[in-house]
Amino acid sequence: DAGVTQSPTHLIKTRGQQVTLRCSPISGHKSVSWYQQVLGQGPQFIFQYYEKEERGRGNFPDRFSARQFPNYSSELNVNALLLGDSALYLCASSSTGLNTEAFFGQGTRLTVV
Amino acid sequence: GESVGLHLPTLSVQEGDNSIINCAYSNSASDYFIWYKQESGKGPQFIIDIRSNMDKRQGQRVTVLLNKTVKHLSLQIAATQPGDSAVYFCAENPNYGGATNKLIFGTGTLLAVQP
Numbered sequence: 001d002a003g004v005t006q007s008p009t010h011l012i013k014t015r016g017q018q019v020t021l022r023c024s025p026i027s028g029h030k031s032v033s034w035y036q037q038v039l040g041q042g043p044q045f046i047f048q049y050y051e052k053e054e055r056g057r058g059n060f061p062d063r064f065s066a067r068q069f070p071n072y073s074s075e076l077n078v079n080a081l082l083l084g085d086s087a088l089y090l091c092a093s094s095s096t097g098l099n100t101e102a103f104f105g106q107g108t109r110l111t112v113v
Numbered sequence: 114g115e116s117v118g119l120h121l122p123t124l125s126v127q128e129g130d131n132s133i134i135n136c137a138y139s140n141s142a143s144d145y146f147i148w149y150k151q152e153s154g155k156g157p158q159f160i161i162d163i164r165s166n167m168d169k170r171q172g173q174r175v176t177v178l179l180n181k182t183v184k185h186l187s188l189q190i191a192a193t194q195p196g197d198s199a200v201y202f203c204a205e206n207p208n209y210g211g212a213t214n215k216l217i218f219g220t221g222t223l224l225a226v227q228p
Contacts, residue, residue: 004156031214040121042202042218043157056213090156094214102147102216104156 002027004093004105012111013081021076021108023091031055032074033102034066035090043090049074050096078110086112121200123223132190132226136203136219141184143205147216148177148188152199160188160201190224198226 005024013019025032031050035043045058049068068074078085088109092102126132138146144165149157161172163179163186170177176189186203200223204216 033214033216035216042204042221043216045215045217048214050214056215058215088156092216096214100214101159101162102214103159104149106156 004091004103006089006091006105006108008108009106010109010111012113014113015081015083017081018077018079019081019110021078021089021091021110022073023076023093023105024073025091025093026103029093029095029103030072031094031096031100032068032072033092033094034074034076035092035104036060037088037090037107039087046076081112083112086110121221121223123225125225125227126193128193128195128226128228130193132188132193132197132224134188134190134201134222134224136186136188136222138184138186138203138205138219139217140205140207141181143207143217145206145208146177146179146186147204147206148175148186149202149204149218150197150199151202151221157202193224193226195226195228198224200224 007022033048034046037043047066048056052068063079066076088107090107091105094100094102147162148160151157161177163170163177174191178187200221202221203219
C-alpha cells in the first residue's frame, strides 16, 4: 500500500502569491492533518480534517485554509505569502479522528522569495 | 511542549551502545504519545506510541517509558546503529476534545551515532 503522498515536493513562490499543496492519505484513512515545520523546530499543527469536516485548527492566520474531498484527499491553501511562510509542510494521515497513529508524508518544501 | 529554538540537544553515542532520549511534555491531560524519527529532508517516521494507561511499551529494539507524575517520556534504543542517526521528536495529544488528533511536538533531539 502506498503511504501518505504529497505534491509538489518543492515549490518556490514570490511574496504575495498564493499556493496550494496537496495530500493523499493512506488508503482507508479518513483523517488528514497539516503541519508546518520551520527549520530546526518540531512540526506545528495547522488543521485537522476528519470525514470532510474541520476538527481542529492551530494558531495560524486566516491566510491558511484547507479542505478535504470525498476521497479523503486534502488541499492546504496559503494566500498572500510571506517570507516567514517558508517551511516544510507536512501532511499526516490517521484512520480515525482521535488518538491513533499519525503517519506523515515526505512534505512539501515551500520557499517564499 | 511546543518546540522552541534553533539549537537541538544532541546525544552522541557509539555504535552498539544503548541510547536514551528524554522528553518533557506540557499538558497533564494528554493521554496519547508518539515518538517520531526524522531524517534530513524527510517527513517524521512513526516509531512507537503509548497511551496514558501504560507505563512502558516495547517494540523492536525500542522501548518507550511514560512517567505521568513528572510528565516525562523516554525512548530507549538498544544496540544503536548508524542508521538510527536522526532527529527524534516526542509528540503528545492533549485531547482537547471534538475528535481532534492534534499533536504537539517537543523540541527534538539529534542522535549522532559514531561508528
